[in-house]
Amino acid sequence: MIHNIPYLAAVALAIIGLYAVLFKRNLIKIAIGISILESGVNLFLITLGYRENAVAPIYTNLPEGTSIPEGMTLPVPQALTLTSIVIGVAVLALILSFAVKIYQHYGTLDSREVRGLRK
């Protein structure tokens, strides 16, 4: 069980994020929830790429005696995580700009009071 703690952390983050998205009423808190959900998934992705006692897959000044490729962590999950982090930033920026605009129109960030669609 102890060896699965990094996965546990990632999944816990994802569940916390999901909770915030589903149950919080404040639009900014929903945005925070989505950000946490994404961090959880990103953490999960990067933990999949770790090899025990391995170094980063970079040849510049590589420590002597590193076995190639067993002594290096997997490069692909790191690239994927970079991509998904940037996507997360983009989504977050757009959500926040929507929230700002909604606040301008309705004067509130409470999703129960934002009901222009259900007149």
Place this chain on the structure above:
Amino acid sequence: MNKIAILMVFIIFSCVLISTILTLRPFGEPKSTEMDDYIIKNAQNETGANNAVTSVVFDYRGFDTLGEATVLFTAVAGVLLVLRRNAHE
């Protein structure tokens, strides 16, 4: 009623996510690493870069990075569109 449905969805998804970590392989011991090993071994002579991660980002999976740059471009265009100043009001 609605709240109970949301709670059910939340509980189901939490259970699904937790059940993954119980069945997943141990941390730090990847199962099949053929693609990554190929990249580590060949990144230097195929792309000429010392950093295998950069060679994945811009060469082996360069199309993903183009997509990622596009996502950022889209978000900037979206933010500037939504918050444009002289949208007639």
Place this chain on the structure above:
Amino acid sequence: MSYVLLHAPALLIAIPLFAAFLTPIIDRFSKRARNIFVLAVLIIEEILMIIFAWDVFTNGIHIYTMGAPNPTSTVPLQSAVPVRIVLEVDGMSAFMGLISTTVSLAAGFYSIAFVRKETGQGRYYTLLLLMLVGMLGMEFTGDMFNLFVFFEILSIASAALVAYRSYYGDAVEGAFKYLIISSIAGPMVLFAVALLYGEYGVLNIAALAKAMNSTTLDMIALVLLISAFAMKCGAVPMHFWVPDSYTVAPASITAMLVVASQASLYALFRICFTLYGNTPYVATSGAILILFGLLSMFIGVTMAIPQKDIKRLMSYHAISQTGYMLLGVGAGLCLLGNPDFSTYGMAAMEGGIFHIFNHALYKGLLFLTAGAIFYKTKTRNLNEIRGLAHSMKFTTIFFLIGAFSIAGLPPFNGFASKLLIYESVYHVNPILSIIAMLVSILTLASFMKVFHSAFMGPAMKDVEKGEVPKSMLFGMIVLTAGIILFSVAPGWVVNHIVHPAAQSLANQSAYIQAVMGD
């Protein structure tokens, strides 16, 4: 020509992307040049797509490996699995690409007049092109993570465009809902991709499908993928965002959103048929799709009947029509590998897949006519609109064609695809077929109500006479021409376009073989 065809999968995605990056710069110099540029790009896309799709339908799967010395060398010499991103265009992908480019072309023409008075048009056209990029990327890619990236491009571009008229509060609200749904679906897809990567160490769909050995983790990934994509295509338990965001978007964007939902539908089918094609979950996921389909059909149409807002009504019908596609293709999925498949399973899939194209055409057309009504009357409330047939003759005709087609009246293309679904689904369970017919009748009733209240009666007083501008009419003509073409020769279309698509979706081994060899 063969050079272009060889590189067509990459070019079809890269050309609109390049154009999207260039549009803000052209916009600074001349608005007119920008419009011409965008339309030219959309027309080039359409022509290239038709040529390319024809090649795919006749010659089979196209493979394109990004960045390899040779487009067809998917697997490097010292490796047993694909390392680079592979675009894989089979009949189904080409079919969906044809839909996306056609509707984008119509929406592009329509937009010229429709958004003429708004600000921020440069970014509007940029995002329109980016939506096309996202759809084509989702449809052509053969890589799970790449699918996720294009899925996010599509979601972000659509959400920003739904909020285009940001001076209305409800537009931003609908866009917010849409974006929240996509940003829950996105991490779910990513989590599933991560699970698959952790299990098999590859991201290519064909390589994953070959290595798939049906563990618990695969099942969890399947559950996450199905729920995420069903959420994004507007199937019923997760449909609540559809009416909200379809209603508030500009009409041309709503037509695009219909196709965007269908891109998610394509991803759903691709995952069920190709990625999980030889696992024991096939029949179960087929049953789930049928269930989603039935619920969507029935709840969509019952919610549509009491609506007063014309676009809201049409969006509920969009949910209901999505149900037909899920029903048809789900029935095919249920029977996959069965001896019955070749008799009526294939017919069910052809019906479902044909319905995708028909739905894109007539629902797009209906949303564009709703936009034309809004353009003239400045309202979407059916109680206030009346007597438009007096001044808007062409729009009336287009609306009638769309309404007859969606209701499945005999000469129109909607009938052809619905008949295929009725006949074949009847063999699975007669009740399915009866419900499908009932929904069709309710749809007809609902649209007759709309026609009667919006186009009949005395003319409205405070509405200027005359038809909508030419570019809007031309956008509608593009879609009407498609409907008429499909209505005149449904047999030819089914044999030459729909059948190759259904065949390639059902044929998992050919998809795997194209990438992995032997």
Place this chain on the structure above:
Amino acid sequence: MSEPSKIVKTIASIIFPFTMVFGIYVILHGHLTPGGGFQGGAIVASGIVLLLVAFGSAEIAKRVKESHLSILESAGALCFISLAFLGLFKTFFYNFLAGSNFIFGRIPPFGSNPGDMNTGGVLPLMNMSVGLKVIAGLSAIVLVLSLFARSRKQKKR
């Protein structure tokens, strides 16, 4: 909101050049050391955000227009996709500079080496264009959001 104090402004203007240099270093050495276009671009953009916080968005908006940033971003994206198009004589995204002995065209010796700037083929060029794009894009987002919040506050008054 009151004006930030002189200490904040002074420290920000001292730190800003260092942030820029560090960010540009991360961008340029993306193919040799950890980092790359996105990471370096984010560092430089955070430097710009620091200025925005210290001097206020109105002061910055006088010097940098969001439309200029938008053009800069388009230019970065166009450079990136053009580099991908240039490989089209073989395939889209083909690394045509690697091993050509032209600029950035050298191949490093296999295994551990001290690192050579002149390697990596199109990778350093792509890093630079993506870096440009990310700097412009992130700054534009923050600038527009802060300007919008500011204009709202003035309207209320």
